[in-house]
Amino acid sequence: MIERLRTNPPAPARAVMFDFDGTLALVRAGWMPAMLDMMMETLGPLGEDPVALRAAAEVYVARLTGKDTVHQMNAFAEHVRELGGEARSGAEYRDEFFRRTAESHTSRLRAVESGERSADSLLVPGARGLLEALRERGLLLYLASGTAHEAICREAKLLGIEGYFDGIYGSAPDSFTKSELLAHIVASGVPGEAILTFGDGRVEIEVTKEAGGTTVGVATDEAECLTVDAKKRGWLIDAGADYIVPNLLHADLLIEVAEGRQ
């Protein structure tokens, strides 16, 4: 239900930062295998062991999860060059990836828009109940993502969770990155140890730990979201996660974490 990695309970939270994709929303579920498939089209012909090449790519893709996609693609371009290949720019690879995956994301969102599927079917189980419970307790809630700001705002609205947040920050020149948002929260008077972060990526876990906060790693097995994904769990623990959960269904336990009782 909830795996605790830390030995003592955390300080009570005053502000909570949520990552979007894979933490609250399933709009982009399946993005990692799709990204690795695309990378392998270029990497495959440059080496002899496709399994090892894919595993090597997975390391930097996982390490940079939570940041703007261009960082993963810059690492990929570097990998291509190391293998003697001719690489395009990280931005070009990112655009190509977005082009390829846009259709599945758009059709999922359209199905919600038309009422063919429920908004909750594109949320990690328990997401809405947890946001509601945290909000009721008067905590400040923030949404932060490495995905384009415009897309995050549109999708949060469509999924009916926009109203829970005191601020939404996707990737844009005038927005905050996750570490900038944490600095902003601290500057507004909330001490780092009173910040709780929920995330499925290494980046949000690492920057929150650096700020002195508490972290819940959402290691959900997309898209069913019933059990812990062993690989994600390993990456999140490695990044310093204090707790690991398979989904957000146990709001009572997660509220205990937020209140410093778990």
Ligand SMILES: [Mg+2]
């Ligand atoms: Mg994520």
